[in-house]
Each structure stands twice: as C-alpha cells, then as structure tokens.
Amino acid sequence: MIDTLLDPVSLAQALIRQPTVNPCHDGAQDVLAEALESLGFCTKRYPFEGVDNLYARLGGAAPNFCFAGHTDVVPVGDAAGWTVDPFGAEIRDGVMYGRGTSDMKGAIAAFVSATARYVADHGRPSGSISLLITGDEEGPGLHGTRRLLPAVLADGETIDHCIVGEPTSEDRIADIVKNGRRGSLNCVLKAVGRQGHAAYPEKSANPMPVMLDALQKLRALKLDNGSPGFQPSNLEITTIDVGNTAHNVIPAQALAKFNIRFNPNHTGADLMARLEQLIGSGRDGVHLSLEMRVTGEAFYTEPGRLTELIVAAVEAETGRKPDLTTGGGTSDARYIKDVCPVAELGVRNEMAHKVDEHIPVDEIETLCRIYYRLLAGYFAAA
Numbered sequence: 485m486i487d488t489l490l491d492p493v494s495l496a497q498a499l500i501r502q503p504t505v506n507p508c509h510d511g512a513q514d515v516l517a518e519a520l521e522s523l524g525f526c527t528k529r530y531p532f533e534g535v536d537n538l539y540a541r542l543g544g545a546a547p548n549f550c551f552a553g554h555t556d557v558v559p560v561g562d563a564a565g566w567t568v569d570p571f572g573a574e575i576r577d578g579v580m581y582g583r584g585t586s587d588m589k590g591a592i593a594a595f596v597s598a599t600a601r602y603v604a605d606h607g608r609p610s611g612s613i614s615l616l617i618t619g620d621e622e623g624p625g626l627h628g629t630r631r632l633l634p635a636v637l638a639d640g641e642t643i644d645h646c647i648v649g650e651p652t653s654e655d656r657i658a659d660i661v662k663n664g665r666r667g668s669l670n671c672v673l674k675a676v677g678r679q680g681h682a683a684y685p686e687k688s689a690n691p692m693p694v695m696l697d698a699l700q701k702l703r704a705l706k707l708d709n710g711s712p713g714f715q716p717s718n719l720e721i722t723t724i725d726v727g728n729t730a731h732n733v734i735p736a737q738a739l740a741k742f743n744i745r746f747n748p749n750h751t752g753a754d755l756m757a758r759l760e761q762l763i764g765s766g767r768d769g770v771h772l773s774l775e776m777r778v779t780g781e782a783f784y785t786e787p788g789r790l791t792e793l794i795v796a797a798v799e800a801e802t803g804r805k806p807d808l809t810t811g812g813g814t815s816d817a818r819y820i821k822d823v824c825p826v827a828e829l830g831v832r833n834e835m836a837h838k839v840d841e842h843i844p845v846d847e848i849e850t851l852c853r854i855y856y857r858l859l860a861g862y863f864a865a866a
C-alpha cells in the first residue's frame with residue numbers, strides 16, 4: 485500500500501472515482517483514511533448532520549504541520565456535455581479528467597504522496613503531520629471545517645501551521661500562493677409598498693423609486709482604497725427582481741441582491757451597521773429592509789516563516805518565484821486563520837467546476853514534489 489501511495493496520480497484516480505457530490509456519503513474519505521492509516525496516521529471521523537469529516541495525524545509532538553482540504557465536489561452539471569465519465573478519472577494524452585481533479589482531490593493526493601515520500605526518505609517527522617479534511621466545502625459549509633476544526637481543538641489537538649490545497653494556480657502550476665482572502669457579505673434589499681393601478685399612483689405606494697434610490701446610494705458608496713496586500717473592497721449588485729408582467733400595475737414589492745468583497749479595513753459587523761444606516765427604513769409608504777449574511781471575514785497572513793517556506797519550495801522545484809496574492813473567493817482558510825498561520829497552494833483553477841474538468845498529470849506530480857520540499861524544509865527548521 486505504501487508503495488502505491490508514492491504515486492499521487494494513482495491516488496488521485498482512486499479519490500475521483502468516488503462520486504462525492506455534495507451532499508453525500510464521502511467514500512473518498514474512506515479511501516483516504518485507509519491510505520493514511522497504512523502510513524501510520526491515527527485517524528478519526530467527525531460526522532455532523534450527515535456530513536463526513538476526517539482528521540488524521542502522524543506523530544504526537546510539536547510543531548504540527550496541517551494540510552486542509554475537502555473531498556466533496558460540485559455536481560457534474562450537463563452530463564451530456566462531458567466527453568468522459570465524470571467519475572472515471574480517465575487519463576488521455578497525459579491529462580486526467582474527472583470531477584474534482586482540480587478542486588481539489590488532485591491536491592489531496594499530492595500531499596498524501598508527498599508525506600509518503602518524506603516518511604520513506606526521512607522516517608517520521610520530528611513534529612507531526614496532519615490532515616483536516618471536510619465533506620462540506622462545496623455546499624452550505626455549515627457542517628464541515630466550521631464544525632470540524634473546533635471539535636478537533638476540543639479533542640486537544642494543536643495546529644501550528646496550515647496549507648490549504650485549493651486550486652490557486654493561474655497560468656502555470658504554483659505561480660500563485662494565497663496568503664489571505666477577502667471577506668464576503670451577501671445582502672438582500674427588499675422594498676415593500678402597496679400595489680395599485682398605474683393611473684392612480686396616489687392610491688398606491690410604488691416600491692421602485694425607493695429601491696432605485698437605495699441602489700444608487702450603494703453604487704456611490706466608496707468603501708476604501710485598499711489595504712496592504714489587498715485591492716479595494718467592491719460592491720456588486722447581482723440581481724433586481726420585481727416579477728411584474730403588467731404595464732399598468734404598480735408592484736407591491738421589489739427585491740435586489742448584492743455582494744461585497746471586503747478587505748481587512750472592515751469586519752462584516754461594521755459593514756452591516758454601515759449599510760443599515762445608509763439605506764434607512766424607507767419613505768413614502770415604502771418600507772426598506774436588509775437581510776445580510778457574512779460568509780467569511782477578511783484575513784491576511786503576514787509574510788513570514790510559512791510563506792517563506794512555501795515560496796522557497798516552489799522556487800526550488802519550478803525555478804520560478806510565486807506571487808503572494810489575496811484575490812479570488814472565500815475558502816475554508818477563513819476558519820483556520822483564527823487558529824494558526826495559513827496559506828493556500830494547489831493546481832491550476834482554470835477547469836474547476838467546469839464540464840470535462842481536468843488537470844495534466846504532471847501538475848499533480850509537480851505539486852507533490854513542492855509539498856515534499858515544503859515538508860522537508862519545515863521539519864529541518866523545526
């Protein structure tokens with residue numbers, strides 16, 4: 485079994501062949517637990533509300549270097565549009581196809597194989613290597629890392645540094661390392677008036693003018709000029725819905741949705757309070773209300789030991805120095821950042837979530853070698 489684990493491509497195929505579309509029983513974690521146990525890891529499953537989660541650790545001493553990831557995947561989408569079995573992990577001309585190749589079973593396989601190679605070359609680490617694996621990252625995310633991490637800590641575990649295997653690379657493997665992420669705030673703005681005949685507006689309360697004025701305030705809102713490592717925060721109006729098919733009817737209500745991606749100049753709570761004050765409660769018989777939910781706070785891992793080791797591993801393996809960036813969406817690193825320094829590095833994200841999702845097998849192998857160098861550098865300096 486250990487010899488098999490030295491090959492990240494074979495392990496990636498075994499994981500991809502488990503159709504772990506969220507929500508699901510996570511057969512990929514069964515495969516993963518068996519593989520890790522053969523390497524000497526102690527594993528523990530953490531099921532929450534039907535969601536499978538896994539924590540595994542090799543060694544009992546500090547420091548504990550953790551890899552975090554998820555085995556659940558998004559639906560295949562248009563199945564007829566796939567040219568291969570979405571869960572066949574078929575390799576064509578050096579390219580592996582299948583849901584999860586990019587996001588992110590390829591990275592999980594790369595790290596496990598890197599660990600197997602490290603143990604084969606150096607024996608057990610002077611500290612510990614662990615994996616924090618969730619089955620609920622691509623769905624609501626309520627019963628994945630958000631609950632797994634506190635449960636692991638309550639069991640007495642301590643994590644010193646963490647790398648998340650999200651597909652961060654853009655044009656070439658390992659050209660991007662994420663050392664922070666913007667926060668995300670989802671908002672629903674609702675204007676409720678009184679329906680009536682368009683010929684008698686005095687007998688109605690049209691929500692549309694009030695809604696449009698509120699949206700104009702949002703469009704004019706300047707949040708900031710950016711912060712160290714981050715671009716300026718941005719607000720995007722994503723939909724306006726009235727549902728009125730008649731020309732001569734004033735609608736009863738209107739609804740709009742918008743999203744704010746914010747940098748560490750803000751917290752979600754501060755932004756929500758600011759929006760409530762900006763929008764107000766309405767006028768002219770129209771009531772305005774905001775429903776808001778923070779899906780992740782902004783965080784930033786200052787360049788330091790962790791980022792230096794990652795950059796050195798990438799540069800030694802590829803001959804290129806990766807960029808440290810904070811762009812893109814949210815990830816489970818938003819939970820881990822409260823526990824330890826965290827950064828993200830994985831394969832290219834070009835095909836993530838797409839029909840015929842795929843990744844060249846040499847990228848999985850390259851990522852494996854980078855992870856190996858990262859482990860070697862981490863424990864050499866421990």
